[in-house]
Amino acid sequence: MPKKEVLYLKIAKAITEQIQSETLQFGDRLPSLRSAQKLHNVSLNTIKQAYMELESRSLVESRPKFGYFVSQTSQRKLALPSVVNLKGSEIKKTPEDLIDKVFGTISNTDVTQFALGIPGKSFLPLAKLKKSMLNVVKSKNDSGTNYEPVQGNEYLRREIAQWSLVLEGKITEDDLVITSGAMNAIYNCLMAVTKPGDSVAVESPVYFGILQAIQLLGLKAVEIPTHPIYGLDLDALKEQLPKISACCFVTNFNNPLGFQMPDDKKKELVQLITDYNVPLIEDDIYGNLYFGTERPKPCKFYDEADLVMWVGSVSKALAPGYRVGWVAPGKFKDKIIRQKLLQTVCSPSFYSDVIADFLEHGRYDHHLRMFRKKLYSNYLQIQKAVTTYFPDNTKISEPKGGFMLWLELDKRICTENLYDEAFSKKISFAPGRMFSQYNQYGNCMRLNYGLEWTDRVENDLERLGKMIKNNI
Amino acid sequence: MPKKEVLYLKIAKAITEQIQSETLQFGDRLPSLRSAQKLHNVSLNTIKQAYMELESRSLVESRPKFGYFVSQTSQRKLALPSVVNLKGSEIKKTPEDLIDKVFGTISNTDVTQFALGIPGKSFLPLAKLKKSMLNVVKSKNDSGTNYEPVQGNEYLRREIAQWSLVLEGKITEDDLVITSGAMNAIYNCLMAVTKPGDSVAVESPVYFGILQAIQLLGLKAVEIPTHPIYGLDLDALKEQLPKISACCFVTNFNNPLGFQMPDDKKKELVQLITDYNVPLIEDDIYGNLYFGTERPKPCKFYDEADLVMWVGSVSKALAPGYRVGWVAPGKFKDKIIRQKLLQTVCSPSFYSDVIADFLEHGRYDHHLRMFRKKLYSNYLQIQKAVTTYFPDNTKISEPKGGFMLWLELDKRICTENLYDEAFSKKISFAPGRMFSQYNQYGNCMRLNYGLEWTDRVENDLERLGKMIKNNI
Known part of the structure; x- marks a missing residue:
């Protein structure tokens, strides 16, 4: 040696x-x-x-x-959350009422919002966005009255393609379709590759918006066991693939688990869906919010069969209200464009232009650098607060980016009941039951740490920890 | 006496x-x-x-x-177009390729566009819209980053409710849902009241966008015979109603026929759908473009069972590219809002605010008064031009508003072939075959007269007339 x-x-x-x-x-x-x-x-x-x-x-x-x-x-002082088994014949029931209750209160500004999946307002570059807004108003000779191309604003598609360095030139502006946020992209991707009654593989726990879109389209969700560090159980997925019409996964900084699926697993996943010829809708909206040294690759990077539909948006890091998202839908592009035409004719131009202007001037990358630092700092804070204030048997996820923390509490805790107690004390979080179509994750919760970190936030976590201890 | x-x-x-x-x-x-x-x-x-x-x-x-x-x-020198019979078992085939061909060229600016369903740019109040845009940018403290309520911008809903005088106070801001244009409203209304395989009654000829939305949702269209002056054949509709899950009609200044369904027929229609408990999607996007003395009532006005879903937008008279539409969905409101949440979360705020500002300052009504005069003047022009240049056996609709003219030509004319000939001479129109799922209206065409009337337009109609004469 x-x-x-x-x-x-x-x-x-x-x-x-x-x-x-x-x-x-x-x-x-x-x-x-x-x-x-x-x-x-x-x-x-x-x-x-x-x-x-x-x-x-x-x-x-x-x-x-x-x-x-x-x-x-x-x-690590606290353990990782458990991986649940694949459910078979158990009765399915998406918890619509619970979701409505939790999200019916989002305009309630005197509540500490650990429930939301959006960044705190103080983290957003409002003045620079306004600058871009003014640029756009001045430059619009048609005052925005013209239709955009159905596929989406050309300026924006060009800027997104250039900005998507992580794909190393594998997509161009012609591969992208602009959508009304990522949910709209996911909805349209699902619609393009399934027919009512088909099955769609999802992670478990799964972002409830995906579950609801699947239900709205008359599809069935198949919840695949998911590890809090490594993501999807590929063996379990493989068994299901012959019966599956599409996959829909959040591979980078998963919502709610926060994991970053390792590169070799991504390659393996892409190989699997290629072997079975099953399209993969890859929700990559958190991919730029990494805590590590570089932006992780999406599955799209390894996709040679054009089966991966890569979804992104600016809602998680820049401007939720703009409803600007996109998808690189691979071989399903024409179908997605046709659906968009029939559903909305085209996207409104304004915020597309604003985002394109923002990207062109390099303001987005600059903002992302600042935002990632703040998120990582918040993550360290919430991590310490949970470790300090919550019971020792609390299991906690280990997000590698994004702003979602997943907790698994003592079996005796029902976070649906805890929600009411916490909300009466002006604290909101997302109960675990929202993240499955089965009656599970009842002792789990998702906490958003993308909010401005104040003494009140710290105190509210302490109070939440006490409530949990009192309920055991 | x-x-x-x-x-x-x-x-x-x-x-x-x-x-x-x-x-x-x-x-x-x-x-x-x-x-x-x-x-x-x-x-x-x-x-x-x-x-x-x-x-x-x-x-x-x-x-x-x-x-x-x-x-x-x-x-009247030229006859009215014919009313076709209800089709039974004939093979259905929506002419997707033809529609793609005709609308694949809309960005082609050196073509005289009789094919489009949008107003000429010179008719739009671009400077005043820009003024509203600047107002909105200045007033937006959040730079537009906040989510809107799912139901839609409150300011816009309030302004639309106040501006909808034709309903005499029967709707409030709480009855409205903001959509991404009227097509998005129709798509969501269809989705809310049907399931795949259901049948939907439409007029015949029918706006092809409605046919395509029906097809996209896995529904069946039932084309009801329609009179060019009085609209829908209510007896024919009545026979179909037991088998129908929804109706979707353009009751005022119908696209493509231009008729205004008389009030007593509207009342009868509402009574019929109420008796059979069948929801009616009423596409009323042309209602403000009347040539008569007053804005005709929509069916919604007569609707006591909350079954009429009244659809409007600013795309036909003000700002096509804004994608601002709305629906008063009656008893289906909650379902529409839920669908909107799962499809797009919410609408982008900017153009909603711009339209609300425009409405609040009375600019829309002022614009509509001017626009109606121009449209009526154009209608008189195209009416004379067709009477002068087209063969004497041309049958012609008698629009009471809007900007669509429907022509039925000699049986020997195939307007699908004529389209290619005309397009090679830089004239575009909408061939009749686009307006049915059956192989009919092959000798018909729809002409948009909402474009700026120039010598070239006049000359192009003369040339079109000659082409038709040469093809007989």
Whole structure:
């Protein structure tokens, strides 16, 4: 073994011991490469190798332009949520009433909103958006009265294609269709590749909007067991694929579990759906909100059969109300365009132009860099707060990006009942029962940490923890 | 018989003779009430009575602030289009390829566009719209990033409810749902009241967009015979109603026939659907483009069972590209709102606010007054041009508003073939075959006269007339 290698492993071991003894704790920053170099009196490369070794063991996480941090996995105090089995004949019932109750109150501004899937207003670049709005109004000779092409605003499609570096040039403006947000894209993708009565594979727990769209179209959802770190159980999926007409998965920073499906699993998934010729609707709306060093690849990147319908939007990071989303629908493009024509003729031009202007001026990437830092900081906060205030048997997800945290509480807790108690104290969250068509996840909850972090938020988490403890 | 009555009838008779002898011709303006009073040396009331008598016999038409005009019916030279029978077992085939061909060219600006269902750009109040756009940008503290209520922008719903005087207060802002144009409203109404395999009654000829939406949802269209002046054959409809899940009709200034269903027939229609408990989707997007004295009532006005889903939009008179439409869905409101939530979450706010601002400042009614005058003037022009340049056996509709003219040509003419010939000479129209799921209306065409009337338009109609003559 060459001397250099021994050195970096030695340094890595020293740091590992510091972490294990909690001298270095979750969230702590490691010394910068330069100071560490001086400290250990070694070359910069050796330090780099040491840190990369620690990262490969998930003991630390690197954040671009930020440094290396002790990771959550290094000192996990709370367990991961469980993986549930594939349900067979159990009675299905989407919890419409519960969903209505939780979302009937979103305009209620005096409630701490852990329930929502949208970023806090203070995180959005409102002034810069207004600048783009004014640019667009000034430039519109037709005052917006002309129809857009059915496929969508050409300026916007061009900007999205250019901005989608993660696909390394695999899509062009001609591959994209503009939609009214991601939900509209998912709805239309489902419609394009199924007929009533067909089955659609989804993750479990699953974002309730997907479940509801499946139901609206007269389809059946098949909930596939899903691991909180690695995502979908591909063996379970494989068994179902012969009976499945489409898959609909959130592969990056999954809602609600927060996982990032590893690259090799994505490749395997794409191979599977290709073998069975089953289209995959890939909801990738959180993909840019990564805590790691780079934007994870979507399955679309590995898709050679044109079977992956890649869905994105600006709703999760920039402008929920604009209803600007898109899909690269692969071989189903013509069908999607026809459906759009018959459902709405075309998209309204204004916000398409605003987003295109925002993208063209590089404002989106700039904003995303800031936003990711804030989200990661919030994640560390909520992580610590749950660990501190919630019971020790709380199981907690380990999101790699996005702004959703999934908790599995003591079996005796019913989060549907807890919701009412919390709401009476002006705290809202999403009860786990919303995330399945079966009567499960009743002791789970989803917390949105994409809100502005204040003392009140911290206090409300403490109060929520107390309520849970009182209910055991 | 009192003297006064004799007098007004005498005057009416004199004018009738002038019309019959063609001293007064179609489109000519009668003397104003004041000059006629002097001319005949009678009271103003007598003249009014005489003119109203002529109007009741359809010899003249009154236009608000414009005067009385010799009507088209008074001297009809060309016959009305035929009413076709209800089709039974004939093979159905919606002409998708033809529709794609005709509408694949709408961005082709060097073609005279008689095919489109949108108003010419020069008729739209672009500067005033831009003013409203700037107002809205300035007032939006959230830069439009907030979600709207699913039901739609409250400001817009309030303004539409107030502006819908024709309903005499029968709807409020709470009865309206904002949609992405009228097609989106129709699509969602169909979806709310049917399930795949159900039958929907439509007029025949029928607007192809409605046929396509029916097909997309897996429904069957039942084409009801329709008269070019009186609209739907209610006896034929009555026979079908037991087998029908929904009706979808364009009752005012029908597309493509242009008729205004008379009030008593509307009442009868509403009674029928109420008796059979069948929802009626009433596409009333042309209702404000009347040539007569007042905005005709929609069926919604007579609807006491909450079965009529009244659909409107700003696409036909103000801003096609805004995709701002609405529906007052009666008892199906909650279902429509839920569908909207699952399909798009909510509408984008910007153009909703712009239209609300435009309405609040009274700009829409002002614009509509101007626009109606221009449309009526165009109608007189195209009417004369067709009468002059087209063969004498051309049958022609008699629109009472809107901007669609329906022609039935010699049996030997195939307008699908004629389309190619005309298009090669940079003239586009909508071939009749597009307006049925059966192989009929092959010798018909729809002409849009809502375009700016230029010498080229006049010349193109002359050339079109020649092509038709050459094909007989």
